[in-house]
Amino acid sequence: MRPVEFVDVEFFRKQLGVECTRADPSRLVDWTGQVKNQSDTTHYVVYPTTTRHVSCIARYCVSRGIAIVPQGGNTGLVGGSVPLAAELLLSLDRMASVESFDDLTGVAVTQAGATLSCLDRFVKAAGYTVPLDLGPRDRVTVGGAVATNAGGLRFGRYGSLHGSILGLEVVLADERGTVLDLGLSTALMKDNTGYHLRNLFIGSEGTLGIVTRCALRCVIDYPSVQLVTVTCRDFEDVLAVLKIAKRELGEILSAFEFLDRESLAMAASQVTQDEVDGLVGGEFVGGDSSDEFYCCIVECRGSCEEHDLVKIDRFSRLVDVGPNASARIVDHGDHDRIWKVRTSVSAGLKAFGTVFKFDISLPTREMHEMVAATRRRLEQGDAPPGTVTCGFGHIMDGNLHLNVTVADRFDDTVKSILDPWVFKEVKRRKGSISAEHGIGWY
Amino acid sequence: MRPVEFVDVEFFRKQLGVECTRADPSRLVDWTGQVKNQSDTTHYVVYPTTTRHVSCIARYCVSRGIAIVPQGGNTGLVGGSVPLAAELLLSLDRMASVESFDDLTGVAVTQAGATLSCLDRFVKAAGYTVPLDLGPRDRVTVGGAVATNAGGLRFGRYGSLHGSILGLEVVLADERGTVLDLGLSTALMKDNTGYHLRNLFIGSEGTLGIVTRCALRCVIDYPSVQLVTVTCRDFEDVLAVLKIAKRELGEILSAFEFLDRESLAMAASQVTQDEVDGLVGGEFVGGDSSDEFYCCIVECRGSCEEHDLVKIDRFSRLVDVGPNASARIVDHGDHDRIWKVRTSVSAGLKAFGTVFKFDISLPTREMHEMVAATRRRLEQGDAPPGTVTCGFGHIMDGNLHLNVTVADRFDDTVKSILDPWVFKEVKRRKGSISAEHGIGWY
Numbered sequence: 001m002r003p004v005e006f007v008d009v010e011f012f013r014k015q016l017g018v019e020c021t022r023a024d025p026s027r028l029v030d031w032t033g034q035v036k037n038q039s040d041t042t043h044y045v046v047y048p049t050t051t052r053h054v055s056c057i058a059r060y061c062v063s064r065g066i067a068i069v070p071q072g073g074n075t076g077l078v079g080g081s082v083p084l085a086a087e088l089l090l091s092l093d094r095m096a097s098v099e100s101f102d103d104l105t106g107v108a109v110t111q112a113g114a115t116l117s118c119l120d121r122f123v124k125a126a127g128y129t130v131p132l133d134l135g136p137r138d139r140v141t142v143g144g145a146v147a148t149n150a151g152g153l154r155f156g157r158y159g160s161l162h163g164s165i166l167g168l169e170v171v172l173a174d175e176r177g178t179v180l181d182l183g184l185s186t187a188l189m190k191d192n193t194g195y196h197l198r199n200l201f202i203g204s205e206g207t208l209g210i211v212t213r214c215a216l217r218c219v220i221d222y223p224s225v226q227l228v229t230v231t232c233r234d235f236e237d238v239l240a241v242l243k244i245a246k247r248e249l250g251e252i253l254s255a256f257e258f259l260d261r262e263s264l265a266m267a268a269s270q271v272t273q274d275e276v277d278g279l280v281g282g283e284f285v286g287g288d289s290s291d292e293f294y295c296c297i298v299e300c301r302g303s304c305e306e307h308d309l310v311k312i313d314r315f316s317r318l319v320d321v322g323p324n325a326s327a328r329i330v331d332h333g334d335h336d337r338i339w340k341v342r343t344s345v346s347a348g349l350k351a352f353g354t355v356f357k358f359d360i361s362l363p364t365r366e367m368h369e370m371v372a373a374t375r376r377r378l379e380q381g382d383a384p385p386g387t388v389t390c391g392f393g394h395i396m397d398g399n400l401h402l403n404v405t406v407a408d409r410f411d412d413t414v415k416s417i418l419d420p421w422v423f424k425e426v427k428r429r430k431g432s433i434s435a436e437h438g439i440g441w442y
Numbered sequence: 443m444r445p446v447e448f449v450d451v452e453f454f455r456k457q458l459g460v461e462c463t464r465a466d467p468s469r470l471v472d473w474t475g476q477v478k479n480q481s482d483t484t485h486y487v488v489y490p491t492t493t494r495h496v497s498c499i500a501r502y503c504v505s506r507g508i509a510i511v512p513q514g515g516n517t518g519l520v521g522g523s524v525p526l527a528a529e530l531l532l533s534l535d536r537m538a539s540v541e542s543f544d545d546l547t548g549v550a551v552t553q554a555g556a557t558l559s560c561l562d563r564f565v566k567a568a569g570y571t572v573p574l575d576l577g578p579r580d581r582v583t584v585g586g587a588v589a590t591n592a593g594g595l596r597f598g599r600y601g602s603l604h605g606s607i608l609g610l611e612v613v614l615a616d617e618r619g620t621v622l623d624l625g626l627s628t629a630l631m632k633d634n635t636g637y638h639l640r641n642l643f644i645g646s647e648g649t650l651g652i653v654t655r656c657a658l659r660c661v662i663d664y665p666s667v668q669l670v671t672v673t674c675r676d677f678e679d680v681l682a683v684l685k686i687a688k689r690e691l692g693e694i695l696s697a698f699e700f701l702d703r704e705s706l707a708m709a710a711s712q713v714t715q716d717e718v719d720g721l722v723g724g725e726f727v728g729g730d731s732s733d734e735f736y737c738c739i740v741e742c743r744g745s746c747e748e749h750d751l752v753k754i755d756r757f758s759r760l761v762d763v764g765p766n767a768s769a770r771i772v773d774h775g776d777h778d779r780i781w782k783v784r785t786s787v788s789a790g791l792k793a794f795g796t797v798f799k800f801d802i803s804l805p806t807r808e809m810h811e812m813v814a815a816t817r818r819r820l821e822q823g824d825a826p827p828g829t830v831t832c833g834f835g836h837i838m839d840g841n842l843h844l845n846v847t848v849a850d851r852f853d854d855t856v857k858s859i860l861d862p863w864v865f866k867e868v869k870r871r872k873g874s875i876s877a878e879h880g881i882g883w884y
Contacts, residue, residue, distance in 0.1 A: 163605020
C-alpha cells in the first residue's frame with residue numbers, strides 16, 4: 001500500500017473527470033472522536049458520480065497499490081469509514097440520486113450515497129417510508145447502512161436489511177474493478193435463482209467491495225403515529241410491559257426503546273428539565289440513587305388514528321394495573337421532545353467524558369444484569385470515581401447499548417478493566433459483541 | 443458416484459445405529475409427477491435423528507463416493523428432493539423436534555425436519571405463529587423451506603426467510619462432515635460479527651450442505667382473521683384494488699392472492715359449485731369467455747376484531763365505488779371454503795392433464811400480459827386444442843404462477859413452444875424464472 005500522490009489526483013481529475021480534493025479533517029475522525037487518523041500523510045477524497053467512476057477508481061487503485069476507504073455519512077460508531085493510514089477516501093456524497101420508485105410495490109432504487117432522509121422524503125410523496133431509521137438520518141447513507149447492516153429504531157417492526165434489500169450493485173476491488181449486479185437491475189421481491197450473494201455484502205463493511213446502488217423495499221407510511229412513555233422500577237417490569245405491548249399493540253407497535261437511570265441522567269445534561277419531565281412525568285430523581293429506574297418509549301404507527309388511540313389507551317390501562325409501572329400517552333406536539341431526550345444520551349455521554357461504547361446483543365432477560373455486572377466489575381477494579389455505566393437501546397431486538405463514560409481524560413484503568421472482560425462476558429451469556437454497529441476499526 | 447450397497451446400509455444400521463430402509467416409491471417422484479427416478483438401482487433412505495448422525499453419514503458418503511439427496515416433506519415443485527440416479531436419500535423425518543421457544547422474542551429453535559404445522563402448533567400455545575405458510579403445511583419441513591427459500595402466503599406481510607431466519611446449523615458434505623453453527627446457538631436478532639454466511643444457505647437447495655437446525659423468528663398470532671373476496675373484469679382493476687388494500691388495510695393486510703378465469707375454472711373442477719360461488723358471489727361464468735375475469739382473496743390479521751371489521755368494511759366500500767370491481771366480506775365459517783378453492787388450482791391443473799409449471803417473478807404490472815403472451819404463443823405454435831394457460835399467485839410479491847396444462851398425455855409440441863421461450867420472455871421483462879420454488883432438477 002502506498003500513499004496517494006499528486007499524480008493520482010491528477011489522474012482522477014483529468015482522466016476520469018472526477019473531483020478529488022484534500023480531505024477535510026472531519027473526514028479523518030469518527031463520530032466518537034476515538035478513531036482518528038494519526039498519520040502525517042496528506043489525505044485525499046475522491047467524489048465519483050457514477051458507478052463507472054467507482055469501477056475506474058477501484059481498478060486504478062488496485063493496480064497502483066493504493067488502499068480505498070469508502071465513506072458515506074461517516075456516522076458509524078466503530079471507525080469503519082475513517083482512513084487509518086494513507087488510504088484514499090472514496091466519498092459517496094455525489095452519488096445521491098434516488099433513481100426510481102414503484103408505488104405499487106414500494107421498491108426504491110437509489111445510488112448508495114442517498115441519505116435516509118432524502119430517500120424518505122422521496123418515497124413519502126407516494127405514501128411510503130423507509131423501513132430503517134437512525135438518529136443521524138440526515139447524514140446516514142443507504143449504502144453505508146447496507147455496508148454496516150445497520151439496525152436502528154424500526155428494526156423490531158420491519159426486521160433487518162437482509163429482508164428489505166432486494167438488490168445491490170457493488171464494485172469489487174479487483175484488477176478489473178468488476179461491477180456486480182446482485183439483483184439490482186430487476187429489484188424483484190422474490191428471486192430464487194442462484195445463491196443470494198447480495199446478503200454477503202450486507203454488513204461486510206467494505207471488505208468485499210463498494211456498494212454503489214441499492215434496491216430497497218419501502219413500507220407504508222402510516223398517518224397515525226402515537227407515543228406512550230412508561231416508567232418502571234424494576235427490569236422485570238420492563239419485560240412485563242414489553243409483553244403487554246406485543247400482545248395489545250401488536251401490528252401497530254413500531255418501536256420499544258428503553259433507558260436506564262444513568263442513561264437518562266446523561267441525556268438530562270443535554271436537554272431541559274421540562275423535556276426530561278415530559279418523558280418521565282416528573283418521576284425521575286437523578287442519577288445518584290441505587291434504586292433501579294427505567295424509562296421506555298413505546299411508539300405505534302397505524303393506518304387509523306381512531307383505532308390506534310383505543311389501542312394505546314387500553315395498553316396504558318393494562319400497564320397501570322399490571323406490572324409496577326406507569327404509562328403516559330404523549331401529546332402529538334411533544335413527540336419530538338421525547339425523541340430528543342432519547343437521542344441525547346450519546347451526546348450526554350460524550351460531554352461527560354471519555355466514552356467506551358459497546359453495542360451488544362444479549363438474551364433480552366440478561367440486559368439489566370449485564371449492565372450491573374459491568375458496573376460491579378469497574379468498582380472492584382478501582383475505576384476512577386467519575387465513572388458512569390449505563391445501558392439503553394432496542395429491547396425488542398435484544399440490543400443493548402452498554403456505555404461507560406469516564407469524567408477524567410482517557411483512562412487506561414477503565415480500558416484495561418473492560419477489555420477484554422466485556423467481550424468474554426457477552427460470549428458467556430451467548431450474546432454478540434456487535435449487534436448493529438459492525439466491527440470497523442476494532 | 444456409486445450406488446448404495448448393502449455394506450453401506452449395514453454401516454448406517456450397525457455402526458451408527460440409524461435406521462436405513464429401502465425407499466418407498468413415493469420418495470422417488472416429485473409432487474408434479476414429472477421428475478421421477480428412472481434408474482434400476484435399489485434406493486435406500488437413511489433416517490438420522492441427530493446432527494451427529496447427519497455429520498457421520500456425510501463423512502461416510504464423501505469418503506465412499508456416494509451422493510446424498512436430503513429430503514424433507516418432498517413437497518417441492520422442481521424435483522429438488524428426488525434422487526435422479528443412485529443417490530442415498532437422507533430423510534429429515536426423525537429430526538422433527540422443536541427444541542426451544544422464547545416467548546419474549548418469539549424465537550424458536552427447531553430441528554430441520556419439523557413441519558410448519560408442528561412448529562406452528564408449538565408456538566401458538568405462546569401466542570405466536572410461524573411467519574411463513576404454504577399449502578402443504580402438514581408436510582413442508584422448516585429445513586426444506588430454508589433450503590428452497592420458500593415464499594408462500596405470508597411473504598407479503600412478513601417478508602423472506604432471509605429476514606426471519608436468525609440462525610442455522612448445517613452439515614457440509616466434506617471429508618469431515620463439518621458441522622457449522624451459523625448463529626444457531628445464540629439465535630440473536632442482531633449479530634453483526636463476521637459475514638452473514640447463513641444467508642448463503644437459504645435457497646442453496648442442498649448444494650452447499652444439509653440444514654439440520656434452524657432458529658426462526660416467529661410473529662404474533664393475531665386473534666382476528668378477516669377475509670374479503672374481490673372480483674374484477676380487468677387486470678388494471680386488480681392493481682387498483684391492491685393499492686386500496688395497501689393504503690386502507692395497511693398493517694393488518696396479510697395476504698393478497700389472485701386467480702384469473704382459467705385458474706378458477708381449474709379449481710372449479712375440484713370443488714363444488716357452492717364453493718366457487720362462495721368465492722366469486724355467483725359472478726363466475728366458466729372458463730370459455732374471452733373476457734378477462736379476476737378473483738382476489740384479501741386476508742387480514744390483526745389484534746382487535748372490532749377495528750379490523752371497520753377497516754375491511756371501509757375497504758369493501760371503497761372497492762365498490764372505485765375501480766370496476768366488487769367486494770364481498772366472507773363469513774368466518776366460510777374461510778376454509780375460500781382457501782380450499784385457491785389451493786385447489788394445482789390439483790385441478792394436474793387432473794386436467796400434463797402440467798407445465800412456471801414460478802416466475804415479474805414487475806407486477808406485467809403479470810396479465812405475460813399470461814396473455816404465453817397463450818398467444820401457444821396458439822400461434824399450434825398447441826393442441828385442449829391446452830389451457832392460466833395465471834395465479836401472490837400479487838403483493840410480484841410472483842406469478844404461470845401454468846399450462848395439456849389435456850392429452852405429455853405433449854412435446856407444447857414443451858418445445860414453451861421452452862426456452864418463457865425463460866427468454868421473463869428475462870426480457872426483467873423478471874426471474876424462479877420466484878419461490880427454486881431450481882431443483884431444472
